[in-house]
Amino acid sequence: MEKSYHMTPDEFRRYGRAVIDWIADYYEQVEKYPVMSQVQPGEIRARLPHAPPEHGEAFETILADVERLILPGITHWQSPNFFAYFPSNTSGPAILGELLSAGLGVQGMLWITSPACTELETHVLDWVAEMLDLPQTFRSTASGGGVIQDSASSATLCALLAARERALRNSSPKAKLRQRLVAYTSTQAHSSVEKAVRIAGLNPDNLRFIEVDDTYAMRPEALAQRVAADQAAGLLPFFVSATVGTTSSNAIDPLPQIGPICKQHDLWLHVDAAMSGTAALCPEYRFIHAGLEFADSYCFNPHKWMFTNFDCDCFYIARKADLIQALSVLPEYLRNQASESGAVIDYRDWQVPLGRRFRALKLWFVIRHYGIAGLQHHVRRHIELAQEFVRWVQDSPDFELAAPAPLNLVCFRHKAGDEFNRRLEDALNRSGKLYLTHTVLDGRYTLRLVVGQTQTEKQHVSAAWRQIQETAASLLSS
Numbered sequence: 001m002e003k004s005y006h007m008t009p010d011e012f013r014r015y016g017r018a019v020i021d022w023i024a025d026y027y028e029q030v031e032k033y034p035v036m037s038q039v040q041p042g043e044i045r046a047r048l049p050h051a052p053p054e055h056g057e058a059f060e061t062i063l064a065d066v067e068r069l070i071l072p073g074i075t076h077w078q079s080p081n082f083f084a085y086f087p088s089n090t091s092g093p094a095i096l097g098e099l100l101s102a103g104l105g106v107q108g109m110l111w112i113t114s115p116a117c118t119e120l121e122t123h124v125l126d127w128v129a130e131m132l133d134l135p136q137t138f139r140s141t142a143s144g145g146g147v148i149q150d151s152a153s154s155a156t157l158c159a160l161l162a163a164r165e166r167a168l169r170n171s172s173p174k175a176k177l178r179q180r181l182v183a184y185t186s187t188q189a190h191s192s193v194e195k196a197v198r199i200a201g202l203n204p205d206n207l208r209f210i211e212v213d214d215t216y217a218m219r220p221e222a223l224a225q226r227v228a229a230d231q232a233a234g235l236l237p238f239f240v241s242a243t244v245g246t247t248s249s250n251a252i253d254p255l256p257q258i259g260p261i262c263k264q265h266d267l268w269l270h271v272d273a274a275m276s277g278t279a280a281l282c283p284e285y286r287f288i289h290a291g292l293e294f295a296d297s298y299c300f301n302p303h304k305w306m307f308t309n310f311d312c313d314c315f316y317i318a319r320k321a322d323l324i325q326a327l328s329v330l331p332e333y334l335r336n337q338a339s340e341s342g343a344v345i346d347y348r349d350w351q352v353p354l355g356r357r358f359r360a361l362k363l364w365f366v367i368r369h370y371g372i373a374g375l376q377h378h379v380r381r382h383i384e385l386a387q388e389f390v391r392w393v394q395d396s397p398d399f400e401l402a403a404p405a406p407l408n409l410v411c412f413r414h415k416a417g418d419e420f421n422r423r424l425e426d427a428l429n430r431s432g433k434l435y436l437t438h439t440v441l442d443g444r445y446t447l448r449l450v451v452g453q454t455q456t457e458k459q460h461v462s463a464a465w466r467q468i469q470e471t472a473a474s475l476l477s478s
């Protein structure tokens with residue numbers, strides 16, 4: 001036998017079991033850790049050895065160091081007391097699907113590089129389109145189709161690139177016209193829209209942030225006016241990114257009014273439903289997608305609220321040709337018969353990088369483990385719990401709601417003002433008992449509580465509300 005430093009299959013079996021046990025124990029005990037990591041900047045690095053090891057170390061030592069050195073610097077996104085930002089939840093089947101994907105280690109850039117990687121993805125994305133009752137055009141059986149991106153940010157970038165290509169398809173010289181293209185989104189949209197505009201090389205001054213109404217949703221008449229003004233000024237409006245469930249306050253832009261404006265002016269409509277799209281699993285929440293039939297593209301993240309490990313963004317396009325024309329570049333070394341026959345999908349043409357992981361596996365595991373009914377059950381439960389929290393806030397003499405809470409995100413504040421709410425947030429997060437974050441709405445400091453972590457139950461939301469009230473009372477009396 002040649003000398004080898006590799007882990008043997010037997011060692012892999014043994015340590016693999018140890019890691020699975022470790023994760024299972026972690027999930028059972030996650031509530032004992034402070035939800036938000038309490039370390040200071042530089043504290044974790046200071047404890048790590050200066051130099052990498054010359055000789056390999058025992059796996060037991062490495063795993064023990066995860067507990068000793070790494071865990072203190074972990075913010076526990078998988079704690080049921082995590083109510084910050086947005087959920088980034090996981091589940092047993094998703095973790096195991098992810099592990100299998102790592103084990104197979106395939107590169108799914110072309111159909112030929114692993115046919116199952118492509119075909120399962122196409123199939124599962126059609127399933128998901130059906131589960132959310134998305135418009136028929138988004139199915140692979142029609143003109144469109146779905147693809148898994150790493151993030152909603154990438155989906156928005158791809159949508160923008162496809163829109164840019166479509167807008168300039170029949171014009172030249174393109175470089176000059178490109179500087180006249182104008183994109184639109186609301187003042188409440190996610191920062192990824194602005195980033196996509198920069199990456200796409202558009203004029204950053206040509207991104208219009210359209211005003212919102214008193215529910216923080218885009219005002220369609222303001223959009224129409226701005227588009228008309230830009231056209232009159234000789235500019236080229238081409239792209240609108242609307243949001244279903246804004247990150248800040250869960251506002252839902254009115255697609256039934258925005259859609260016809262886009263159609264009238266031939267603007268690409270992209271719909272970003274990163275967190276909230278998951279709610280459409282339940283028929284009673286499908287109202288959030290009213291008007292989606294006007295959309296050229298759509299995305300939501302199972303890696304936020306559908307029990308699927310990061311990364312997994314489902315991106316749908318109504319006409320796949322738009323996307324492929326924008327992103328397909330074919331060097332000789334990737335040429336193959338299957339691709340040239342046109343009978344297969346090569347997902348490298350649907351995204352920015354060439355290489356891609358087998359991400360459909362974890363999504364397939366999640367859907368098969370829970371079934372539609374299981375997913376609906378947990379999503380409904382999260383929304384119910386958030387709505388219960390809404391009622392507690394409304395009934396409280398000291399707190400108020402700061403925005404409508406259509407689903408699982410509640411924006412609220414103490415009536416004692418911005419500075420007090422800042423101190424309250426800080427004290428709560430330092431307590432380690434829960435973690436929540438803030439936003440600013442109409443210039444006012446606002447606390448946000450999102451219910452969406454896999455293990456969050458009634459007792460956790462009740463305890464959070466109790467902690468919020470008690471902390472506020474003690475801050476007021478000190």
Ligand SMILES: *Cc1c(COP(=O)(O)O)cnc(C)c1O
Pocket residue numbers: 086150151152153154190192243245246247272273274275301313
């Ligand atoms: C979270 C979020 C994003 C960003 O998602 P990534 O997948 O991390 O890029 C974009 N838009 C909305 C509305 C979000 O809530």
